[in-house]
Amino acid sequence: MxxxxxxxxxxxxxxxxxxxxxxxxxxxxxxxxxxxxxxxxxxxxxxxxxxxxxxxxxxxxxxxxxxIMHNEMFVGTGNEEHFVMNFSDILHNGGLFDLLYLGVKLGIYPSLIFMGIGAMTDFSPLISNPKSLLLGAAAQLGVFTAFLGALALGFTMNEAMSIGIIGGADGPTAILVTKTLAPMLLPAIAIAAYSYMALIPIIQPPIMKLLTTKKERSIKMENLRQVSKTEKIIFPIAVSIIVALIVPDAVPLVGMLMLGNLFKESGVADRLSNTAQNELCNIVTIFLGVTVGATASADSFLKLKTLYIILLGLCAFCFSTAGGVLFGKLMCKVTKGKINPLIGSAGVSAVPMAARVSQVVGQKENPTNYLLMHAMGPNVAGVIGSAVAAGVFLTMAKFLG
Structure with a gap:
C-alpha cells in the first residue's frame, strides 16, 4: 500500500x-x-x-x-490537402476546451449571443427614424476597407474577409466568419475585435471632431416619434424575412437577433426574454470566451500576421467611424441641418457604447444637446449591418470556392 x-x-x-x-x-x-x-x-x-x-x-x-485544447483537431496540422474534422476523435480524445469549442466551430455560440442581444435591444429609434439605417450601412465602410487592405498585404481571400469583419465592431460576428473562413486567425481577430470595441471611447472622438465643425456638433435634433407595439412586433418578423430572401447566409445571426427581440416586444414571453438576456447569454459568453482564448497558442498567435491583423483592425474601426460621420454630414446638408453628423459614428455595432460616445461628444459642444436616442438608431442598424456584411462574405466564399 x-x-x-x-x-x-x-x-x-x-x-x-x-x-x-x-x-x-x-x-x-x-x-x-x-x-x-x-x-x-x-x-x-x-x-x-x-x-x-x-x-x-x-x-x-x-x-x-x-x-485541454488541441487546435489540430479543428484545423489540421497544415499538411492535409483537405482536412475534415473528426467528431469521434474530439469526443474520445479531446480535452475540456476541445469539447466546448464545438459550440464555436459549429456556429452555435455567436448565434445564441445574438439572441440575447436581440432580447436586450430596443429597435424603436430605428423604426421611428428609418433613415438611420443608411448611417448603419455607411459605417460598414471599414469592413470593406480592411478587406481590401488585407488583400494588398498578401492575405488570402478568406483571411481578408475574416479580417475585414473586424470593422463591424461586433465580436460574435467576427468569430462566426473567422471560424468558418480562416480558423487559424481566430485568436488574433477575436482579441483585436474585442480590444478595439473597448477602446471606442478613445478611438472615435478625435475622428468625429476632425470631420465635423463646432456648428455641426452643436445641432439639436427633434424628438423621435412614439413607436407603437404593433410596429415593434412586425419589425423583427419583417427584417428576418427580408434578410433571408436577400442574404440567406446572414440568417443564423439576424434571425436569432430578431427572435430575441420578438421575445422582448411580444409581451407574452417574458420568461424567455429574461433567460435570453441573462442566464443563457452569460453562460454562452463564458464558453465562447474561454474557448476562443484557448485557440491562441504560441505557434498560431506569435506571427507577423497577428501584427498586421491588429493594425488592419484599427484601420477598420477608424474608417467605419469616418464612413458614418461623413454620411451623417451628407444627411445634414440634405435635411438642411436637421441631423447632427455625430450620430453617424454610432453606426458601428458596439451597442450601446458607440451611441454613448456620440452623446458625450455632442454634449461637450452643447450642454443642452441630447443625442443618445437618435444615435441608438444607427447603432442598432449597425448590428444588422455587420451581420449582413458577414452574410455577404460567407456567400462570396461559397461562390469563390
Missing part, C-alpha cells in the same frame, strides 16, 4: 518535471500576453465580460501538459 502511494507521488513529480521542461520562450510570451489582457479587463475595465474569459482561456491552454 505504501509503495503504491510512493509510486503515485513519483509519477506526479515526473509529470510536473516534464511539464516544466515544456516551457519554451513562446509559451512564456503567451502567458505574459494573457496576464496583460487580464490586467486590461480587470483593472482598466476593457470589455471585461469577454476579455477576461478570453485571457484566462489563453492562459490555461498555454500551460505545458494541460492538454
Amino acid at each position: 505504501q509503495s503504491t502511494g510512493i509510486a503515485r507521488i513519483f509519477a506526479a513529480t515526473q509529470n510536473s518535471a516534464i511539464a516544466f521542461a515544456g516551457v519554451d520562450f513562446g509559451t512564456i510570451i503567451m502567458i505574459c500576453i494573457a496576464c496583460v489582457l487580464l490586467y486590461l479587463a480587470i483593472v482598466k475595465g476593457f470589455e471585461p465580460l469577454l476579455l477576461m474569459p478570453i485571457a484566462f482561456g489563453m492562459l490555461l491552454a498555454n500551460m505545458p501538459g494541460a492538454n
Whole structure:
C-alpha cells in the first residue's frame, strides 16, 4: 500500500518535471500576453465580460501538459490537402476546451449571443427614424476597407474577409466568419475585435471632431416619434424575412437577433426574454470566451500576421467611424441641418457604447444637446449591418470556392 502511494507521488513529480521542461520562450510570451489582457479587463475595465474569459482561456491552454485544447483537431496540422474534422476523435480524445469549442466551430455560440442581444435591444429609434439605417450601412465602410487592405498585404481571400469583419465592431460576428473562413486567425481577430470595441471611447472622438465643425456638433435634433407595439412586433418578423430572401447566409445571426427581440416586444414571453438576456447569454459568453482564448497558442498567435491583423483592425474601426460621420454630414446638408453628423459614428455595432460616445461628444459642444436616442438608431442598424456584411462574405466564399 505504501509503495503504491510512493509510486503515485513519483509519477506526479515526473509529470510536473516534464511539464516544466515544456516551457519554451513562446509559451512564456503567451502567458505574459494573457496576464496583460487580464490586467486590461480587470483593472482598466476593457470589455471585461469577454476579455477576461478570453485571457484566462489563453492562459490555461498555454500551460505545458494541460492538454485541454488541441487546435489540430479543428484545423489540421497544415499538411492535409483537405482536412475534415473528426467528431469521434474530439469526443474520445479531446480535452475540456476541445469539447466546448464545438459550440464555436459549429456556429452555435455567436448565434445564441445574438439572441440575447436581440432580447436586450430596443429597435424603436430605428423604426421611428428609418433613415438611420443608411448611417448603419455607411459605417460598414471599414469592413470593406480592411478587406481590401488585407488583400494588398498578401492575405488570402478568406483571411481578408475574416479580417475585414473586424470593422463591424461586433465580436460574435467576427468569430462566426473567422471560424468558418480562416480558423487559424481566430485568436488574433477575436482579441483585436474585442480590444478595439473597448477602446471606442478613445478611438472615435478625435475622428468625429476632425470631420465635423463646432456648428455641426452643436445641432439639436427633434424628438423621435412614439413607436407603437404593433410596429415593434412586425419589425423583427419583417427584417428576418427580408434578410433571408436577400442574404440567406446572414440568417443564423439576424434571425436569432430578431427572435430575441420578438421575445422582448411580444409581451407574452417574458420568461424567455429574461433567460435570453441573462442566464443563457452569460453562460454562452463564458464558453465562447474561454474557448476562443484557448485557440491562441504560441505557434498560431506569435506571427507577423497577428501584427498586421491588429493594425488592419484599427484601420477598420477608424474608417467605419469616418464612413458614418461623413454620411451623417451628407444627411445634414440634405435635411438642411436637421441631423447632427455625430450620430453617424454610432453606426458601428458596439451597442450601446458607440451611441454613448456620440452623446458625450455632442454634449461637450452643447450642454443642452441630447443625442443618445437618435444615435441608438444607427447603432442598432449597425448590428444588422455587420451581420449582413458577414452574410455577404460567407456567400462570396461559397461562390469563390
